[in-house]
Amino acid sequence: MTKIEELINRVTHRVNINLRELNFDVRPYLDGINLKWQLSKFYAFYGITPHHKLSFKFIASSLAGSYFLGKSKIDHSVLYKSDIRGDELKSKGTTYKCEDYEIPVYDDEEIQITNSILIKTLVHNFSHDPENLEFFNIKNTFSAHFANIHGSSVEGCFLGPFSTVDLTTLHDCVVGEFSYIQVEELAHKKVPPGTIRVRYKDKFDFNYQFPEKVLKKYIDFDSQKLPKGIFIDFVENRKTDFENVFEVMNRENPVFIPDNTALDKYAVVRGQTRIGRNVLVAQRAYLEDASLGKGANVQENCYIINSHLEGYNITAHGAKIINARLGENIFVGFNSFVRGKVDKPLIIGDGSIVMPHTIIDIEEPLVIPAGFIVWGYIKNAEDLKLNGISLESFSKIKTDFKLGGMEFKGNGDIFINAFKERIDHILHANGAFFDIADESTGGHAQKNQNISFNTIQPYPGGDLKGIYPTIEIKP
Amino acid sequence: MTKIEELINRVTHRVNINLRELNFDVRPYLDGINLKWQLSKFYAFYGITPHHKLSFKFIASSLAGSYFLGKSKIDHSVLYKSDIRGDELKSKGTTYKCEDYEIPVYDDEEIQITNSILIKTLVHNFSHDPENLEFFNIKNTFSAHFANIHGSSVEGCFLGPFSTVDLTTLHDCVVGEFSYIQVEELAHKKVPPGTIRVRYKDKFDFNYQFPEKVLKKYIDFDSQKLPKGIFIDFVENRKTDFENVFEVMNRENPVFIPDNTALDKYAVVRGQTRIGRNVLVAQRAYLEDASLGKGANVQENCYIINSHLEGYNITAHGAKIINARLGENIFVGFNSFVRGKVDKPLIIGDGSIVMPHTIIDIEEPLVIPAGFIVWGYIKNAEDLKLNGISLESFSKIKTDFKLGGMEFKGNGDIFINAFKERIDHILHANGAFFDIADESTGGHAQKNQNISFNTIQPYPGGDLKGIYPTIEIKP
Numbered sequence: 001m002t003k004i005e006e007l008i009n010r011v012t013h014r015v016n017i018n019l020r021e022l023n024f025d026v027r028p029y030l031d032g033i034n035l036k037w038q039l040s041k042f043y044a045f046y047g048i049t050p051h052h053k054l055s056f057k058f059i060a061s062s063l064a065g066s067y068f069l070g071k072s073k074i075d076h077s078v079l080y081k082s083d084i085r086g087d088e089l090k091s092k093g094t095t096y097k098c099e100d101y102e103i104p105v106y107d108d109e110e111i112q113i114t115n116s117i118l119i120k121t122l123v124h125n126f127s128h129d130p131e132n133l134e135f136f137n138i139k140n141t142f143s144a145h146f147a148n149i150h151g152s153s154v155e156g157c158f159l160g161p162f163s164t165v166d167l168t169t170l171h172d173c174v175v176g177e178f179s180y181i182q183v184e185e186l187a188h189k190k191v192p193p194g195t196i197r198v199r200y201k202d203k204f205d206f207n208y209q210f211p212e213k214v215l216k217k218y219i220d221f222d223s224q225k226l227p228k229g230i231f232i233d234f235v236e237n238r239k240t241d242f243e244n245v246f247e248v249m250n251r252e253n254p255v256f257i258p259d260n261t262a263l264d265k266y267a268v269v270r271g272q273t274r275i276g277r278n279v280l281v282a283q284r285a286y287l288e289d290a291s292l293g294k295g296a297n298v299q300e301n302c303y304i305i306n307s308h309l310e311g312y313n314i315t316a317h318g319a320k321i322i323n324a325r326l327g328e329n330i331f332v333g334f335n336s337f338v339r340g341k342v343d344k345p346l347i348i349g350d351g352s353i354v355m356p357h358t359i360i361d362i363e364e365p366l367v368i369p370a371g372f373i374v375w376g377y378i379k380n381a382e383d384l385k386l387n388g389i390s391l392e393s394f395s396k397i398k399t400d401f402k403l404g405g406m407e408f409k410g411n412g413d414i415f416i417n418a419f420k421e422r423i424d425h426i427l428h429a430n431g432a433f434f435d436i437a438d439e440s441t442g443g444h445a446q447k448n449q450n451i452s453f454n455t456i457q458p459y460p461g462g463d464l465k466g467i468y469p470t471i472e473i474k475p
Numbered sequence: 476m477t478k479i480e481e482l483i484n485r486v487t488h489r490v491n492i493n494l495r496e497l498n499f500d501v502r503p504y505l506d507g508i509n510l511k512w513q514l515s516k517f518y519a520f521y522g523i524t525p526h527h528k529l530s531f532k533f534i535a536s537s538l539a540g541s542y543f544l545g546k547s548k549i550d551h552s553v554l555y556k557s558d559i560r561g562d563e564l565k566s567k568g569t570t571y572k573c574e575d576y577e578i579p580v581y582d583d584e585e586i587q588i589t590n591s592i593l594i595k596t597l598v599h600n601f602s603h604d605p606e607n608l609e610f611f612n613i614k615n616t617f618s619a620h621f622a623n624i625h626g627s628s629v630e631g632c633f634l635g636p637f638s639t640v641d642l643t644t645l646h647d648c649v650v651g652e653f654s655y656i657q658v659e660e661l662a663h664k665k666v667p668p669g670t671i672r673v674r675y676k677d678k679f680d681f682n683y684q685f686p687e688k689v690l691k692k693y694i695d696f697d698s699q700k701l702p703k704g705i706f707i708d709f710v711e712n713r714k715t716d717f718e719n720v721f722e723v724m725n726r727e728n729p730v731f732i733p734d735n736t737a738l739d740k741y742a743v744v745r746g747q748t749r750i751g752r753n754v755l756v757a758q759r760a761y762l763e764d765a766s767l768g769k770g771a772n773v774q775e776n777c778y779i780i781n782s783h784l785e786g787y788n789i790t791a792h793g794a795k796i797i798n799a800r801l802g803e804n805i806f807v808g809f810n811s812f813v814r815g816k817v818d819k820p821l822i823i824g825d826g827s828i829v830m831p832h833t834i835i836d837i838e839e840p841l842v843i844p845a846g847f848i849v850w851g852y853i854k855n856a857e858d859l860k861l862n863g864i865s866l867e868s869f870s871k872i873k874t875d876f877k878l879g880g881m882e883f884k885g886n887g888d889i890f891i892n893a894f895k896e897r898i899d900h901i902l903h904a905n906g907a908f909f910d911i912a913d914e915s916t917g918g919h920a921q922k923n924q925n926i927s928f929n930t931i932q933p934y935p936g937g938d939l940k941g942i943y944p945t946i947e948i949k950p
Contacts, residue, residue, distance in 0.1 A: 049935060471947070472949075
């Protein structure tokens, strides 16, 4: 048995131990991926800048494509195509607000991924776990294709393809494909596929369940436990465009990049694309005939094709916008799939919120009015009535509310405000409102303009084939 | 003052302290190079394979282009375009023969370059210093363009452009441009430019001095202390070809590469080039319309242009062969410049030795017979008479011998045999005689076929601009 096989076995076994109560075996999901081959095929890389605290440590160490920007530390991990950004880690000496507490942060926060397995996951900002502010921990976790982890510990879990665990501490859970979980804390639970759940204490609880038939069309598993469906076809069809980007050491900007805008070296840009000021286009984003207004924020793994975004638009990790015209200040949530037709573009009005994991895939021309919030599955105006209302109406909800497949409990105003605050935070953190006269208004769009990318490859042969050497990088 | 300026100052000061007795100031030589700019311009890289013991450690750390293959450890160093191969380092448990002693090697040998400055130098194989077998040490050394260091400690030295320190322990010396020194040990000496000296105890002492006028034509300093002359023009004219090679992540082999032959990813290959079996083409080698027979060994920084090499030819570091036809088993030594004319090719017969740092730059057709040894400066048949004799005749020298500008003391047979043994060792070490039926016959040509190259870049901005992060890499 080669070292890489040993390592895969060892960590897989640990994930399965974590999931024993749920009687879930990750092994078949792993087998289909042919990890041994994938790990030796790619080169990995990490970015360094003067703005990100750096302390990488890869120990065993098996990685593949990557992008470790802030502090990191990885133990016996198998990683593969991981992003792990760490550019919002907390600094020593700051304080963290949690309800009525002001908790001092004793050390620079570090991402640790000990004894772990992570397959295609993006990990993003910082630990929201008040007991664990200095460490953004992920342990023995298997995350499938385009799963997202944001902002908390995720220990001993299986995350299905296109699932998102957001602002949630998760212990020993199985999250089904395309599920979105933002529920503070969850332990020893199996989350069914297509569950959209946003819960905060007794303040609000948003719950939507995708119909099984719809879901299976977009994302499902084949008999080999490999993901299939429209989402997978969509990303697979654009794979070679990324391969071309990864083939060159330095690339000329393919389009004009204004001052204070950052276009990542590993983003695809095609066709007649136009990028405005204070824009951040993250790595592995895909732009084709896209027009991005001022302050747009285009996150990792998202696709914007034949679409116009007016300004201050957030396209969150993994979201896809195709044949659409979006007004200003629109949030398109994680892994949402928003597709008009070439001759029947989808139109979304200013200030609207497309909930994470929404599928809008229209059959006829559709306009989503300004100031709307939408969720679930929408293919026409009829669906829109059952999967969206105005933000104003939503804010008026005082207790229970049901619409179509969605059930809401709690205070609509608190829910909408929490959303708006987060949108505002994202735009600020990304430097969308950067004003040259005030340096403090800068964010990722300004700080990520000039990243040194270092590439690493695994051993090309022998017993260690597919394993990367142990690497430690310090300032 | 930025960190990189601080570092350059600090180490330069140390080199000057080493050279105080010689009253030599390296600073003006450094100023012309504009090191601060050069260090931030390049990306560095290192190779990993299953065949090379790996333990890199770059501490301060400023590097530029590089290629650290075997164990290394670098302290406060400024490096720049360094090669540092370490693929012949001694292993723990082996013994090293030195005269009548068999010295056990207690640890895997490591290259250490502590508190150092190295600008464009290649460091190559292993420590020949019997008191220091586990460490190939280089300390506070400034080596200019295309200087070579092989096989021993070089402490507190200035090496001029195109100079070579070979199998020699050097303390606090200044080695003039294009000088070749192979003298076991040397301390506190200034070696004049164009000195070719090969001395071994009381056995032999070969001594040739290039005429100043000739030397200045090929390599000299301008008023800014930057190197100029035919050698510099030659390499500068081919710089962009290398830049193209460094721009791609993976390259298809530009010509057919037989089994058991290694073409380095960072070698330039142009025109109608043909490469035979068991050949090693090292990084930064340059081939244009070159035909390489079986077992050829093309070392770092050498150029073979419009030439045919029959087989088992060694083209040592920095050697240049242009418009020539070489028979079998010919050694062209370090930094030699061997140039025929397009319509008047230079012909060299089987088994000949071109001494390191020889300039053959012909004005008329010239044939160097088989079994000849040549040195010095040769532009026609007349010069050849004064700068070469048959190996047979040389072997018959019993004590003193003079010819043209060359003076030899000692035993010619021992001298020629030492040379032949070394040539044989180089061919074996490079796998020129590899036989698929016997794995032990393999060498660099077989082991270097599949190298993973990892690239590293310095901080792109801020106070640390031009500095690379501290990097530690272990198996």
